[in-house]
Amino acid sequence: RKEVEQDPGPFNVPEGATVAFNCTYSNSASQSFFWYRQDCRKEPKLLMSVYSSGNEDGRFTAQLNRASQYISLLIRDSKLSDSATYLCVVRPLDSNYQLIWGAGTKLIIKP
């Protein structure tokens, strides 16, 4: 089993719709969680950190469910520019610099 698992997609979503996808992690002792965004053939960029109580940044909402060991990302009022691959990233408890990366979920927003 991979340490961080994501549905590879693609998720094909009409513009303006709401879309959500999850990421599961295997190490219950994981301490920090992040969502990165990667455009096609470009480098990953931090989208948002995920806090225990859940957090929102504009149209994006991230949530953490420690009991079930998953994090989620919800995008409201999706834009064409949201088309990208979303990478789930987890920091294990036993490291202050290591990051475990999911393979990503591809999102395609259609006009």
Next chain:
Amino acid sequence: GAGVSQSPSNKVTEKGKDVELRCDPISGHTALYWYRQSLGQGLEFLIYFQGNSAPDKSGLPSDRFSAERTGGSVSTLTIQRTQQEDSAVYLCASSLEGYTGELFFGEGSRLTVL
């Protein structure tokens, strides 16, 4: 420039040749990572540098891979006797400190071994 700079952006080489990839991190960033990304795969950790501390080389896949960071700034990743399975995008990232989780990536070096 203000961002992480990597060179070359593309490298095509023949099996058995050596290649050297360069990373120039953001000024002032003490932490530097090298990752490898193959199509459809997550980022694979290769090596981590933090200031003057000994690097974490635990991710290097074989002794053909080595990396150094001179003066706490520029880093080079060297792959000796390249193999076809080394073909991937090699990404360098830097951050203020390793623990922040916010990494700034370069655009990567796409390596193709024929």
